[in-house]
Amino acid sequence: MFDQLTxxxxxxxxxxxxxxxxxxxxxxxxxxEVRRILLEADVNFKVVKQFIQNVxxxxxxxxxxxxxxxGQLVIKIIHDELVALLGEGVSRLDLSSLPPVPVMVVGLQGxxxxxxxxxxxxxxxxxxxxxxxxAGDVYRPAAIDQLQQLGRxxxxxxxxxxxxxxxxxxxxxxxxxxxxxxxxxxxxxxxRLHIDEPMMQELARIREALKPPEIxxxxxxxxxxxxxxxxxxxxQRLDFSGIVLTKLDGDAKGGAALSIRAVTGxxxxxxxxxxxxxxxxxxxxxxxxxxxxxxxxxxSLVEKAQEAVxxxxxxxxxxxxxxxxxxxxDFLEQLRQLKKMGPLDQLxxxxxxxxxxxxxxxxxxxxxxxxxxxCSMTPEERRKPNLINGSRRKRIAMGSxxxxxxxxxxxxxxxxxxxxxRRMGKMKGRSGMPFPFP
Amino acid sequence: xxxxxKLKEKLVKTQQAFGDSIRRVLSSHPRxxxxxxxxxxxxxxxxxxxxQTAEDILQALRDKVRRAxxxxxxxxxxxxxxxxEVIAEMMAPAARENGLNLSARPAVILVVGVNGxxxxxxxxxxxxxxxxxxxxxxLAAGDTFRAAASEQxxxxxxxxxxxxxxxxxxxxxxxxxxxxxxxxKARGxxxxxxxxxxRLHNKANLMxxxxxxxxxxxxxxxxxxxxxxxxxxxNTGQNMVQQARVFQDISxxxxxxxxxxxxxxxxxxxxxxxxxxxxxxxxxxxxEKMDDLxxxxxxxxxxxxxxxxxxxx
Numbered sequence: 001m002f003d004q005l006t007x008x009x010x011x012x013x014x015x016x017x018x019x020x021x022x023x024x025x026x027x028x029x030x031x032x033e034v035r036r037i038l039l040e041a042d043v044n045f046k047v048v049k050q051f052i053q054n055v056x057x058x059x060x061x062x063x064x065x066x067x068x069x070x071g072q073l074v075i076k077i078i079h080d081e082l083v084a085l086l087g088e089g090v091s092r093l094d095l096s097s098l099p100p101v102p103v104m105v106v107g108l109q110g111x112x113x114x115x116x117x118x119x120x121x122x123x124x125x126x127x128x129x130x131x132x133x134x135a136g137d138v139y140r141p142a143a144i145d146q147l148q149q150l151g152r153x154x155x156x157x158x159x160x161x162x163x164x165x166x167x168x169x170x171x172x173x174x175x176x177x178x179x180x181x182x183x184x185x186x187x188x189x190x191x192r193l194h195i196d197e198p199m200m201q202e203l204a205r206i207r208e209a210l211k212p213p214e215i216x217x218x219x220x221x222x223x224x225x226x227x228x229x230x231x232x233x234x235x236q237r238l239d240f241s242g243i244v245l246t247k248l249d250g251d252a253k254g255g256a257a258l259s260i261r262a263v264t265g266x267x268x269x270x271x272x273x274x275x276x277x278x279x280x281x282x283x284x285x286x287x288x289x290x291x292x293x294x295x296x297x298x299x300s301l302v303e304k305a306q307e308a309v310x311x312x313x314x315x316x317x318x319x320x321x322x323x324x325x326x327x328x329x330d331f332l333e334q335l336r337q338l339k340k341m342g343p344l345d346q347l348x349x350x351x352x353x354x355x356x357x358x359x360x361x362x363x364x365x366x367x368x369x370x371x372x373x374x375c376s377m378t379p380e381e382r383r384k385p386n387l388i389n390g391s392r393r394k395r396i397a398m399g400s401x402x403x404x405x406x407x408x409x410x411x412x413x414x415x416x417x418x419x420x421x422r423r424m425g426k427m428k429g430r431s432g433m434p435f436p437f438p
Numbered sequence: 439x440x441x442x443x444k445l446k447e448k449l450v451k452t453q454q455a456f457g458d459s460i461r462r463v464l465s466s467h468p469r470x471x472x473x474x475x476x477x478x479x480x481x482x483x484x485x486x487x488x489x490q491t492a493e494d495i496l497q498a499l500r501d502k503v504r505r506a507x508x509x510x511x512x513x514x515x516x517x518x519x520x521x522x523e524v525i526a527e528m529m530a531p532a533a534r535e536n537g538l539n540l541s542a543r544p545a546v547i548l549v550v551g552v553n554g555x556x557x558x559x560x561x562x563x564x565x566x567x568x569x570x571x572x573x574x575x576x577l578a579a580g581d582t583f584r585a586a587a588s589e590q591x592x593x594x595x596x597x598x599x600x601x602x603x604x605x606x607x608x609x610x611x612x613x614x615x616x617x618x619x620x621x622x623k624a625r626g627x628x629x630x631x632x633x634x635x636x637r638l639h640n641k642a643n644l645m646x647x648x649x650x651x652x653x654x655x656x657x658x659x660x661x662x663x664x665x666x667x668x669x670x671x672x673n674t675g676q677n678m679v680q681q682a683r684v685f686q687d688i689s690x691x692x693x694x695x696x697x698x699x700x701x702x703x704x705x706x707x708x709x710x711x712x713x714x715x716x717x718x719x720x721x722x723x724x725x726e727k728m729d730d731l732x733x734x735x736x737x738x739x740x741x742x743x744x745x746x747x748x749x750x751x
Binding site for chain 2: 111143224227250255275
């Protein structure tokens, strides 16, 4: 599902990579690309505008850390800004008031309210609650049937007295919960357009009658620019307490999440990721940010790189590169630093655009073998690989438990890397990633 | 009431939102300059038109402005008219000359779409429309997955006085479709409309199920389904194009129905769908009442979208 966006982001990434410093010029150009990505992800136009402004302010004058490229830094700033916008950490329902606690569920038609109610009922029961579902949508044909059937499937009680005034249904539902000892009451309401005045008034009456501590606004994860207007209207009328985003198992980027959150300031509580009743997840802002940007977890990668690579070693390496003295010993050092960052396939998954390669088998054994071969060399051999003749090769192969071909392969590989690094060393003013591979 | 009048009345919110912003842009820019284009771009993007299509529209607009040799003093009105032309042209290749291909007896319409786009309601409205045209209509409850979906269709059937073919929940939708077509032939009805379960277009298995429905229908009638209508939610953003593309690939969509255009959503993504996939919009849903389904006219749509002055209406 990330493919399309990752493609766009990859181009953007490549574009940024060429730059050594963060200047107003190269930031502006990059941000135009980010703007495009966000707009295509359905983030609201005004929200995008504000966002770009914030990133620009933060990015200018940032010091570029040694272990990452300026491009990666901009990406990290963008990502952090996204996470800040989406909210800190997981936000949970507040069900601490005197039971039974009413939870009202509202939203546009077709956003997925009834399905969400069933999922929430299941979720709460797993957390040890005793929910009652209340069928308050008396307008859509068979909406009551739908909730009753879902209740039967999940073995959850449903209060469905039929077609009556929804306010009465909800009030009676509360009484029923008190009588039968249910501690949470989930109120389904009719889907409606935010410009439908009588329907909005009806919701306000239910709210007035029950004073629910939680009102969840259910929004379609595929919604476009207008998501903001609908959410604002519901917020003004009902002051809802949290947002639920549905249909995120599609390939929409879900930029509406960002927009709704930004304009209402309410936390996103849950996301729906499938038609099955257990396809409900708590909302993680960081994952959503990744999804919107369609990037691998570059932030974790950057953080890992910062943790694992000690600055002195990187410094020394840079000097060696400048003097073109890269040896097998440095190669070994690099290998060990890379290993410190964690399993290779996991690392590859974090690199934007490498998602496709996830199935690629990265052979950890290969790395170990390489390490063994280098360790079987004498210090002199490591510094001057030219010394390694046929009989030395045989000895090294025996010492490391490998074959002569493996030793040859490593030496060839090393030559190539050295050539590559020489070319890279010639490019001035760059503090690139210190690892020449994978 | 004329179609345009009705469309206009129903789209009044849309018009206020989008047309007003266009009008504002144009009246605040007596001269045609880069600022004007930037603000037009904003108006288009806010209407869900999408970045690429907005760029294409503006490019076409620039060409038109350049070609329009003698611009009168009233630049604003001119640019609006030209923008309307551009949008109508983008949707026009998709507005096929002929109407729906329903000459066969029985003709079969398969209705597909993602969850919650408004398929079942659209089917009720379609059935009502054809019923009023004097056709005998049969409905098939092919959504055997969602709880109470077939009940929902049956209720509409009751209200309209139309027969509905359904099997229990969990039945094979292809079997329902097959039975329904057999029944349609036996009863000599004019039109069979088949509902399907909502499915996200990236669920490969569910999409396969759709193509199976098509294959099974062909066993009874090599030309069935005669029309495959994809129902799109006007609130949907840029994902709409992808939805349409996949549904087109798999189930051979022949036309679009845009539902829920009665809110403030502008449905601008539909322009991208028409433009990129060359699919005609057949109907638009403008409300919750049964009669709120109208045939689509790209020029009227563009005019209303842009807030055309009364005189032209």
